[in-house]
Amino acid sequence: MKISRRRRRCLVSAPALALLIASAGCSSADEAVKAAVPTPDSKVTELCRNLDKRLPKKVDGLGRVDPEPKSELTAGWGDPAIILRCGVAKPPKMNDPEADGVTADGVNWLIEEQDDGSFRFTTTLRKAYVEITLPKERAGDGVSPLTDFAAPVKKTIPKGIA
Known part of the structure; x- marks a missing residue:
């Protein structure tokens, strides 16, 4: 089963692969929480x-x-x-x-x-x-x-x- 999934991924076109990578990089699950650091005296x-x-x-x-x-x-x-x-x-x-x-x-x-x-x-x-x-x-x-x-x-x- 894993082999066929990998095979399907390999058949994805280059633009689709780029889009997939970009959207995976934007996933909220992968992002660290961010907070602006104050600048007090x-x-x-x-x-x-x-x-x-x-x-x-x-x-x-x-x-x-x-x-x-x-x-x-x-x-x-x-x-x-x-x-x-x-x-x-x-x-x-x-x-x-x-x-x-x-x-x-x-x-x-x-x-x-x-x-x-x-x-x-x-x-x-x-x-x-x-x-x-x-x-x-x-x-x-x-x-x-x-x-x-x-x-x-x-x-x-x-x-x-x-």
Whole structure:
């Protein structure tokens, strides 16, 4: 059976083979999760490095799978991934008095629903902004993943205004 499949593949025309290779290369199963790496100042970078050392191995039961490019300022868990980025800029929505927020185990978060159905949570009243993106596939989890970040954020990102 395997021989006949290989034989059929060999009979595929060159343009069809090129298309097959190109589409296989674009498969989401083969791609690493990507996250833009923030570029904070040196003080915030140091806070974020300390946070990275204390991040949990699992979030909401999901194992850690860091995004590309590798950085101490980004981390990920699961597939589709919950993404953490530390040292992001202050979100404009934070200035909106109508913005939604939540407190999870002593850490305050701004909540922003994105156009694609995902949710972005950003710490408030901390010396560095930590952003968590919860993919739409995990939106049913509510804010429960945030509880896994509370202890490391409280230990490494002091209260204050960034």
